[in-house]
Amino acid sequence: MSLEPSPSPLNHPIVEQSFAVIDREIGPHRFDPAEYAIARRVIHSTADFEFKDLLRFSEGAISGAIAALQRQIPIVVDVSMVRQGIATMVAKTFCNPIVTAVEAAGAALPGKTLTETGMLRCWEQYPDAIYAIGNAPTALLALCQAAPMATVQPALVIGAPVGFISVLEAKATLAQTPLSQIRVEGRKGGSSVAAAIVNALLVLAWEEHGS
Amino acid sequence: MSLEPSPSPLNHPIVEQSFAVIDREIGPHRFDPAEYAIARRVIHSTADFEFKDLLRFSEGAISGAIAALQRQIPIVVDVSMVRQGIATMVAKTFCNPIVTAVEAAGAALPGKTLTETGMLRCWEQYPDAIYAIGNAPTALLALCQAAPMATVQPALVIGAPVGFISVLEAKATLAQTPLSQIRVEGRKGGSSVAAAIVNALLVLAWEEHGS
Numbered sequence: 001m002s003l004e005p006s007p008s009p010l011n012h013p014i015v016e017q018s019f020a021v022i023d024r025e026i027g028p029h030r031f032d033p034a035e036y037a038i039a040r041r042v043i044h045s046t047a048d049f050e051f052k053d054l055l056r057f058s059e060g061a062i063s064g065a066i067a068a069l070q071r072q073i074p075i076v077v078d079v080s081m082v083r084q085g086i087a088t089m090v091a092k093t094f095c096n097p098i099v100t101a102v103e104a105a106g107a108a109l110p111g112k113t114l115t116e117t118g119m120l121r122c123w124e125q126y127p128d129a130i131y132a133i134g135n136a137p138t139a140l141l142a143l144c145q146a147a148p149m150a151t152v153q154p155a156l157v158i159g160a161p162v163g164f165i166s167v168l169e170a171k172a173t174l175a176q177t178p179l180s181q182i183r184v185e186g187r188k189g190g191s192s193v194a195a196a197i198v199n200a201l202l203v204l205a206w207e208e209h210g211s
Numbered sequence: 212m213s214l215e216p217s218p219s220p221l222n223h224p225i226v227e228q229s230f231a232v233i234d235r236e237i238g239p240h241r242f243d244p245a246e247y248a249i250a251r252r253v254i255h256s257t258a259d260f261e262f263k264d265l266l267r268f269s270e271g272a273i274s275g276a277i278a279a280l281q282r283q284i285p286i287v288v289d290v291s292m293v294r295q296g297i298a299t300m301v302a303k304t305f306c307n308p309i310v311t312a313v314e315a316a317g318a319a320l321p322g323k324t325l326t327e328t329g330m331l332r333c334w335e336q337y338p339d340a341i342y343a344i345g346n347a348p349t350a351l352l353a354l355c356q357a358a359p360m361a362t363v364q365p366a367l368v369i370g371a372p373v374g375f376i377s378v379l380e381a382k383a384t385l386a387q388t389p390l391s392q393i394r395v396e397g398r399k400g401g402s403s404v405a406a407a408i409v410n411a412l413l414v415l416a417w418e419e420h421g422s
Contacts, residue, residue: 018376046401047373047374047375047397085402163255164255164258187258188259190257190403191403192292192401
């Protein structure tokens with residue numbers, strides 16, 4: 001059984017109580033303490049223990065993301081619900097710029113969705129950002145096709161789109177790239193899940209920074 | 212098997228494709244067509260078929276909510292993620308005012324959370340609103356304690372807070388009130404779920420309004 005992360009003053013007492021319930025109920029798992037902090041926050045935000053079996057972390061993804069957050073790298077999100085979900089924790093920690101792809105799009109490029117177009121515009125501007133995708137599989141696919149060729153790589157790609165169309169394909173494509181990534185396998189995911197992953201990383205980065 | 216709702220021009224083609232997958236996979240259920248339109252949108256937003264067994268509708272809840280949306284009644288949400296999740300569909304349909312309880316709070320009342328305080332303030336101002344609660348069980352409890360005593364009743368209470376602390380209790384309290392309600396039983400729920408319920412109601416209200 002992994003060590004449980006210590007309570008953080010960044011978390012509301014109710015969140016810590018909720019974490020204690022998850023600690024009691026989760027059962028055996030193979031997460032290291034930092035991975036568990038992320039898994040636990042995702043389960044907290046969904047009340048769905050299935051995420052224990054769906055989360056995947058590439059080697060060094062968490063430590064790289066922590067360092068990037070600490071140096072105030074931008075966080076690019078696909079949709080505004082993810083922005084809302086992280087804005088409070090970002091404001092309490094490193095005040096990273098948050099960029100919303102769908103709002104950065106202007107008009108959609110021919111044959112592309114608005115979020116996909118916006119994601120490509122953001123990637124051109126912030127190639128080393130942290131990318132958190134909770135909704136648009138097209139945005140994740142576009143990033144997976146563009147980023148691995150570039151000199152500068154994203155600090156992290158959070159691949160957590162939800163749904164029934166193109167979602168499995170986009171996640172499979174991400175899995176095949178060398179991009180530093182935290183991925184939710186299967187159809188599940190969503191804005192709350194992507195936000196929970198970012199918020200857990202912010203708490204980890206802040207605790208390390210403060211200690 | 213229920214009749215499936217017709218495609219709506221309010222939905223992106225990918226959403227309609229996603230609905231078609233859910234129609235094929237959901238299996239037997241007891242929803243009427245309007246209830247199914249809501250359940251299907253919740254499943255679309257979570258990729259979690261368990262919601263089929265968790266949704267509860269009080270008698271007349273959907274028709275009352277549809278009429279209220281059509282007369283542009285305010286929608287009170289507990290947190291800003293729910294607002295973000297409904298803003299686009301509200302703008303495409305009846306442009307109902309959206310009020311976010313946690314932002315309406317000012318300072319928290321003694322012994323109450325910020326969302327609870329904000330919810331009570333909103334209820335005093337908009338007693339006949341539609342209330343959509345995706346996060347804060349304290350806000351749902353406060354509403355359940357205040358509203359049933361009043362002369363004017365909310366048009367609908369969407370009880371979908373998520374989590375491990377006070378969530379079951381708040382939902383059980385809602386179930387015992389005579390308030391017009393759509394409820395998610397158990398620990399599951401969340402901003403995306405509350406928003407999906409509102410968005411499904413907006414589509415139903417708009418289709419009826421246009422036909």
